[in-house]
Amino acid sequence: MKCADEFKSRDITTPLLRELAHSLRRPVRIMEVCGTHTMSIFRHGIRSLLPEGITLLSGPGCPVCVTPASQIDAFIAAAGLPDVTVATFGDLIRVPGSRGSLATARAEGARVEIVYSPMDALNLAQQEPERKVVFPAIGFETTAPAIAATILQAERLGLDNFFIIAAAKTMPSPLEVLMSDPELKVDGLLCPGHVSAIIGARAYQPLADRYQLSCAVAGFEPADILAGLLSLVRQINQKTPGVDNCYTRAVPEQGNPRALQLIETVFAQEDSEWRGLGVIPESGLRLRADYRRFDAMTALPITVKPVTEPKGCRCGEILKGQLLPPACPLYKKRCTPLHPIGPCMVSTEGTCAAYYRYSE
Numbered sequence: 001m002k003c004a005d006e007f008k009s010r011d012i013t014t015p016l017l018r019e020l021a022h023s024l025r026r027p028v029r030i031m032e033v034c035g036t037h038t039m040s041i042f043r044h045g046i047r048s049l050l051p052e053g054i055t056l057l058s059g060p061g062c063p064v065c066v067t068p069a070s071q072i073d074a075f076i077a078a079a080g081l082p083d084v085t086v087a088t089f090g091d092l093i094r095v096p097g098s099r100g101s102l103a104t105a106r107a108e109g110a111r112v113e114i115v116y117s118p119m120d121a122l123n124l125a126q127q128e129p130e131r132k133v134v135f136p137a138i139g140f141e142t143t144a145p146a147i148a149a150t151i152l153q154a155e156r157l158g159l160d161n162f163f164i165i166a167a168a169k170t171m172p173s174p175l176e177v178l179m180s181d182p183e184l185k186v187d188g189l190l191c192p193g194h195v196s197a198i199i200g201a202r203a204y205q206p207l208a209d210r211y212q213l214s215c216a217v218a219g220f221e222p223a224d225i226l227a228g229l230l231s232l233v234r235q236i237n238q239k240t241p242g243v244d245n246c247y248t249r250a251v252p253e254q255g256n257p258r259a260l261q262l263i264e265t266v267f268a269q270e271d272s273e274w275r276g277l278g279v280i281p282e283s284g285l286r287l288r289a290d291y292r293r294f295d296a297m298t299a300l301p302i303t304v305k306p307v308t309e310p311k312g313c314r315c316g317e318i319l320k321g322q323l324l325p326p327a328c329p330l331y332k333k334r335c336t337p338l339h340p341i342g343p344c345m346v347s348t349e350g351t352c353a354a355y356y357r358y359s360e
Contacts, residue, residue: 016226021051023233029055029185030232031321033175034192035062035349036220042358044222054229057321058354060174061192063139064091064347065319066274069307071138071167072097077302078134078165079110084300085133087121090114092136095343098307118143118150118164125154125162134296137164141198144168144285145259148266151291163296166286169272171195172204173283179211184321188214188232190225193247200255201245212241219247266291275309275343276316315342318351325355332356 032038038058041047047056060066076097079086086102093102093114106112111131115121118135125133137147147168154162171192178184191204196217204215214235218228224247231244245251263285272284287295296302309316312330317323325331325344335341337356344352 013222013226016223016230017049017051020054020226020230020233023230023237024051024053025237027053027055028187028233028236029057030188030190030229031057031059031178031186032190032225033059033061033171034190034194035065035347035351036194037061037190037192037218037225038351039349039354040220040222041225042354044225045358046222046225050229054233057186058318058351059178059189059321060274060277060319061140061171061195062319062344062347062349062351063143063169064095065315065343065350066169066174066276067092067095067138067167067343068273068275069097069309070273070304071136071165072101073099073307074165074167074297074302074304075102075134075136076100076105077304078136078296078300079105079112081132081300081302083131085111085113085124085128085131086136087113087115087124087133088136089116089138091347091349092138094340095346096310096340118147119153122150122154122159122162125159126157129161132161132163132300134300135162135164136167138167140169140171140192140195141259141263142194144170144267145198145256145262148262151266151287151294152262154294155291160293163294163299164287165296165302166267166284168267168285169274170269170283170285171199172207173280174274174277175204175207177277177280178320179207179213181320186213186321187236188216188241190228190232191215191217191243193217193219193224193250196245196247196251196255198256198259201243201251201253203255204243208241208243214241216244217247217251219250274319276319310341313342315344315352318344325352326359328352
């Protein structure tokens with residue numbers, strides 16, 4: 001199947017919307033997996049333009065949002081150690097754990113720096129050899145290759161003051177968990193462009209085969225998203241579920257071999273806890289034995305206790321597409337972007353943050 005090949009003009013948004021309305025034969029429920037898709041859909045007002053009968057659900061594609069509170073506590077505990085600098089992505093700094101956030105720790109005197117890449121954290125370790133620099137390594141396959149390359153560079157440089165807390169997760173394992181839930185009725189998946197650029201469009205074929213599920217990989221511009229939605233509607237109409245790559249300018253069928261090799265060299269799969277989804281087998285990445293000396297959880301005295309989610313917070317159900325943010329009793333009351341209770345309100349890719357910013 002070729003994705004919206006007939007639409008080759010520069011301004012294709014209007015014809016795509018027209019074709020969507022013309023093609024829709026029954027109500028459909030589509031999950032956009034990626035947090036960037038969620039934000040783009042809201043920012044461009046796509047929900048309000050779609051024909052009645054298309055329901056969009058947000059999935060577990062926000063890496064900050066799916067990081068459990070226990071790992072947030074580990075980041076905060078590292079920041080509390082003497083001579084330690086935590087170098088983190090900005091999205092993570094205000095995510096609450098059980099005892100405040102990294103922003104709280106910084107206000108109390110901890111050294112917490114915002115960086116734009118793991119290599120920035122490595123550079124900080126080189127510049128300040130008297131301090132231990134800890135990088136909270138969250139993300140999906142999109143960021144994992146850069147983290148792996150940073151570990152290899154630290155190894156080449158012989159650094160002994162650079163560490164990570166391995167918290168990266170992998171797709172499409174959580175989608176398997178969601179699609180096997182009989183209570184979650186989803187007709188199609190709008191698959192993430194960034195992750196797919198690494199793992200390839202074919203990574204979703206087992207999902208399509210096992211659950212007779214329509215899948216479309218899409219980019220993040222309005223026309224990309226609409227083309228992906230149109231592909232899904234056509235697959236559903238024709239009862240020909242498969243994987244349609246609507247983002248061929250960035251996503252190869254087989255993925256990025258070099259990036260995948262970097263991940264394989266440095267990391268091994270392990271069972272991992274996802275906020276709202278529980279422990280998913282082989283959905284996380286841990287450092288292999290050859291690089292274990294860069295693991296802050298073993299190299300530094302970091303202790304973390306089991307953590308329960310904040311009372312009343314419904315982030316877990318929102319991440320599973322079971323609940324929309326306005327149905328959470330904390331939404332816009334106790335939980336706001338200035339005073340977040342759950343991570344879905346913090347991250348720029350969080351569903352609650354998108355609803356808060358762009359919905360009435």
